[in-house]
Amino acid sequence: MKPTLLILAAGMASRYGSMKQIDGFGPNGETIIDYSIHDAIKAGFGKISFIIREEFLDSFKGIFEPKLKGRVETDYVFQSYDLKPFGIDKVIERSKPWGTAHAVLAARNQVHEPFCVINADDYYGYDAFEKMVQFLTTEASDSQYSLVGYQIDKTLSDYGSVSRGVCEVDDKGNMTEVNERTEVYFKEDGSVAYKDATGEHPLPNDKRVSMNFWGFTPAVFKQSEEMFKRFVEANEGNPKAEFFIPLVADELIKSGTAAFKVIPTASKWFGVTYKEDKPIVQESISALVANGTYPANLWG
Template sequence: MKPTLLILAAGMASRYGSMKQVDGFGPNNETIIDYSIYDAIRAGFGKVSFIIREEFLDSFKSIFEPKLKGKVDIDFVFQSYDLSKYGITKTIERQKPWGTGHAVLEAAGQINEPFCVINADDFYGYDAFQKMADFLNNEVRDDNYSLMGYEVDKTLSDYGSVSRGICRVNEEGNLQEINERTKVYAKDGQIVYEDENGTTTPLHEDARASMNFWGFTPAIFQQAKPMFTRFVEANENNPKAEFFIPLMAEELVKTRQANFKVIPTSSKWFGVTYKEDKPIVQKSLADLIENGTYPSKLW
């Protein structure tokens, strides 16, 4: 059974100012998602599941169904505010969904094969999809998951410092923990991070950044469900609290329920957070088309 690509596209895009998930960046108005799907198909994925909010459905269908018909199976998962399926009956008022970990849990019952998770607004590169497909086809087990580890210098911005989840990896190549570094940048030929006191510390030259590209089996749905229930109970009065995928990974590692292999990739990552990022992403894609990595018209 071919693996599935689960695309997290239910976010609010509040900093971007519009629906960046369906904004055009390629020469024929291709979205960043288009490039991810193109790479995933080449790498041998059999299905694409979009995790969206239900009100986005018509928009996503009109954009993706015509171009992907006959190329890959697609379906849609809704991230909602209804928590009854998690045994939570009280109504909790929120403006934003419960985060990426909750988004993954919403796919329970719809995904029955090994799968990977990516962000809709990040460009990951073919090398990463090929390596993840190899892992999902040959190595994944209910106690052996993965995440792609990017070379930190290939995830930086020319326009200031970035926040990155820096992976601590053991001798076997498995994740020990992810440390969120809020100010990462290049300085004097080194990559450093700066703490709240302004102290800079160099990152190890082999340091890897997690860009939210994870590999799982469907066992994750049962493993993480009680974690999410506990999280909601602890944060029902905190409307900004979000249950992120790294929280799931951290608990599975600490409780020895699963390892996470950190798969190194040489791909260059780029993403879009702010409107100002758009021309940079357009230029990066134009360069990849010019050097033959992608055709000028994907579909």
């Protein structure tokens, strides 16, 4: 059974100021998601599942169905505010849904095979998809998951500091913890550092970070559902609290339930955090078209 690609596309982009998931970056208006899907199909994924808000269904179908028909199976998962499906009999007012791990849980009745989770607005590179398919088809088990680890210096923006999940990895190549560093940046000499309440700290340029590229089996749905209930219970008064995938990973690792293999990639990641990043992404994609990585008309 071929693995499924689950694309997190339910969040509207507050810092970016528009629905960047469907913004055009390629020579023919291709979105960043188009390149991810192209790489995923080539690597051997059998189905593309978009996690979206239900009100975006028609826009997403209008954009992606004509391109993908006959190439790969598609499916749509809705992330909503309704907690009843999780056995939580409460209505909690929020301005945005409950975060990335909640989005993954929304797919629990639709995904029945090993799967990979990615962000809609990030460019990951073919190498990551190829390595993840290899992992999901030969190594994944209900106690062995994975994430693709990017070199930190291949993930930063020239326009400001960014948040990165910095991975600590043991000698078996498994993640021991992921630390969210909220202010990571290039220094003038090209080295990498982060700031926290205690000051500035250096990071090795080849330190591995999580860019939200995870590999799971469907067992993770059961494993994280109870965690989600506890999270809602603890955070019902905090409208900004989000149930993130790294929180789930951390608990699974600490409880000994599952290990997470860190799959290294040398690919350059790029994404759109700031408006100023858009021309950079367009240039990066133009360069990939020019060097033959992608055809000029992706779906032509």
